[in-house]
Amino acid sequence: APNQDPSFSLNLYYYWKPIVMKTLNVGLIGYGFMGRTHSNGYSQAPHFFTNEYRPVLKAVCARSEDDMEAAQAFADQWGYESVETDWREMIKRDDIDIVDICTPNHLHAEMAIACAEAGKMIVCEKPLAMNSAQGEEMCQAVEKAGVKNMVSYNYRRIPAVTLAKQLIDEGRLGRIFHYRANFLQDWTINADVPQGGAATWRLDAKSAGSGVTGDLLAHCIDTALWLNGEILDVSAVTETFIKERVHSDTGKKQPVTIDDACNFFCHFKNGSLGLFESTRYARGHKALYTFEINGEHASIRWDLHDLHRLEYFDHRDDSIVRGWRNVHISDGDMPYMDHWWVPGLNIGYEHSFVHQVADFLKSIETGEAFHPSFRDALETQKVCDAVLESAAERAWKNV
Numbered sequence: 001a002p003n004q005d006p007s008f009s010l011n012l013y014y015y016w017k018p019i020v021m022k023t024l025n026v027g028l029i030g031y032g033f034m035g036r037t038h039s040n041g042y043s044q045a046p047h048f049f050t051n052e053y054r055p056v057l058k059a060v061c062a063r064s065e066d067d068m069e070a071a072q073a074f075a076d077q078w079g080y081e082s083v084e085t086d087w088r089e090m091i092k093r094d095d096i097d098i099v100d101i102c103t104p105n106h107l108h109a110e111m112a113i114a115c116a117e118a119g120k121m122i123v124c125e126k127p128l129a130m131n132s133a134q135g136e137e138m139c140q141a142v143e144k145a146g147v148k149n150m151v152s153y154n155y156r157r158i159p160a161v162t163l164a165k166q167l168i169d170e171g172r173l174g175r176i177f178h179y180r181a182n183f184l185q186d187w188t189i190n191a192d193v194p195q196g197g198a199a200t201w202r203l204d205a206k207s208a209g210s211g212v213t214g215d216l217l218a219h220c221i222d223t224a225l226w227l228n229g230e231i232l233d234v235s236a237v238t239e240t241f242i243k244e245r246v247h248s249d250t251g252k253k254q255p256v257t258i259d260d261a262c263n264f265f266c267h268f269k270n271g272s273l274g275l276f277e278s279t280r281y282a283r284g285h286k287a288l289y290t291f292e293i294n295g296e297h298a299s300i301r302w303d304l305h306d307l308h309r310l311e312y313f314d315h316r317d318d319s320i321v322r323g324w325r326n327v328h329i330s331d332g333d334m335p336y337m338d339h340w341w342v343p344g345l346n347i348g349y350e351h352s353f354v355h356q357v358a359d360f361l362k363s364i365e366t367g368e369a370f371h372p373s374f375r376d377a378l379e380t381q382k383v384c385d386a387v388l389e390s391a392a393e394r395a396w397k398n399v
């Protein structure tokens with residue numbers, strides 16, 4: 001061995017292990033940001049993770065004949081074998097096993113329910129639905145059809161976040177008192193940014209459902225439910241700073257009905273207090289997702305801009321060396337890291353989607369449940385609904 005470090009040889013083992021694979025054909029709907037990210041996940045997962053199943057990029061779907069050329073260019077770039085122009089036709093195909101829904105939020109429910117009825121496994125982007133009533137219908141559809149399903153709350157699968165879960169489950173923090181999370185961006189400060197249309201559907205409630213609550217806080221809520229358990233009730237405030245924007249459908253100024261910013265407090269079932277903040281008006285922040293958890297013995301904090309580090313403070317440390325430890329998650333005994341390169345070499349945002357694919361394929365192979373499923377994501381949706389109701393009514397709301 002060129003290096004006596006066991007984690008190094010483990011990496012080589014994963015890299016060279018011969019694999020016999022069965023195929024699972026993927027049909028992708030939506031070839032924008034997430035269409036690319038998921039396609040990369042399917043392409044990379046079999047190179048780095050040993051699963052019985054290998055995804056095959058079988059078909060990508062355009063919106064209609066009008067964007068056929070763009071869809072074909074995407075297919076050529078990513079290696080999809082065929083292009084469809086109607087997602088309803090694509091999901092009828094016998095040679096499609098998994099349908100991956102990477103479209104704006106208002107399309108998730110109709111597409112996912114139709115896929116379940118067609119007996120397809122489903123990967124759906126977040127947020128699950130426009131609201132929890134719709135989410136419940138989606139859950140019932142996949143459960144009735146008995147099809148495997150997942151929602152792409154990918155941040156769970158960033159190794160430092162997975163390590164946070166491990167430390168909490170091992171009881172290292174002790175009783176938890178505080179959970180604090182932020183997701184800050186600044187891309188809608190300019191009043192000239194329109195609402196609606198291909199690039200700015202997130203600003204139109206008809207296609208997004210909500211603003212930062214469903215788009216950004218949903219991620220924070222998913223992570224929080226996973227790390228710290230159920231949320232019982234919420235008290236929220238939302239603001240829409242720019243009240244009217246040009247709508248791409250009409251070319252005219254129309255009222256903006258999404259939340260530009262949202263802050264909320266909550267009680268968790270374990271007795272801890274939660275404090276969440278999200279905005280698209282935090283000048284200087286592009287995607288600052290952070291959380292901090294304070295327990296009786298120890299605290300942890302994490303920052304997406306430095307995603308490889310988990311900060312950890314343990315009061316039980318010897319007092320003369322006690323302080324915040326800056327743990328760099330790049331060694332083979334850290335979650336997922338035994339599948340990548342050698343110790344010390346970083347991975348990034350897109351790898352959380354590779355991990356997601358690898359874990360999903362493993363759950364198909366073993367028959368074990370995959371999390372977050374539609375049912376798990378419905379819990380996040382219920383918190384989002386309670387947050388928006390609380391802000392509208394200026395009252396505490398039970399989830």
Ligand code: NAI
Nearest residue numbers: 030031032033034035062063102103104105125126127152
């Ligand atoms: P995007 O705007 O980049 O792409 C959306 C795609 O959907 C486009 O290719 C568009 O042509 C397609 N589409 C729209 N209507 C369609 C129809 N009727 N039939 C077929 N295709 C249609 O959007 P983006 O950023 O990829 O977001 C998609 C979803 O992913 C959203 O639900 C969003 O919330 C979620 N998302 C999740 C992220 C994460 O970190 N997990 C990051 C970004 C987005």
Ligand code: SOE
Nearest residue numbers: 033126185202215216219287
């Ligand atoms: C919005 O800018 C966005 O892309 C969200 O849609 C994603 O869910 C989040 O992960 C990053 O920001």
